[in-house]
Amino acid sequence: MFLIAGVSPKTTIVDEKPQLCPVCGLARARYKRVDHYFSLFFIPLFRVKKGEAFLICDKCEQEVKEFGYGPESFQGDKETLCSNCGKKLKGDFIFCPYCGEEIRKA
Ligand SMILES: [Zn+2]
Ligand SMILES: [Zn+2]
Known part of the structure; x- marks a missing residue:
């Protein structure tokens, strides 16, 4: 018996323009968002939860954290x-x- 109705995550690309990845240095990072959709028979019907946009690199396949380490860290x-x-x-x-x-x- 398959679960035919349920909430499933769906990744949306927020910005197609590639950003520079601070980890690998390549312009392969893009802003994406994971929304949650209510789906029936594996077809997403409507969005139940809008996700927060995050920067993820296609090459490193990991979320790129903020650049962090401002000059105040070394004070x-x-x-x-x-x-x-x-x-x-x-x-x-x-x-x-x-x-x-x-x-x-x-
Ligand atoms: Zn990268
Ligand atoms: Zn002195």
């Missing part, structure tokens, strides 16, 4: 210069370990 490792002795300091110092002067933030 904990930034270098500061002591305004008094001019030495390079790694990290967030309040007082300079070389000359003992208070470090003024720019």
Whole structure:
């Protein structure tokens, strides 16, 4: 006995224009959307749920995540210069370990 009526996913291409994939570097990624359709006798009758668009690469066959890692991710490792002795300091110092002067933030 086959299940003749039910809800099945259907992938729709939102934008035919290929986008550059940050993983493989090829313009093979496209915006797609998975909608859910109510189907009867394997024919989709109407859409029951509209999916969110996502970028997926045809070559990598995986969803391309956002580029992420903005410059703010590296702020904990930034270098500061002591305004008094001019030495390079790694990290967030309040007082300079070389000359003992208070470090003024720019
Ligand atoms: Zn790719
Ligand atoms: Zn100093």
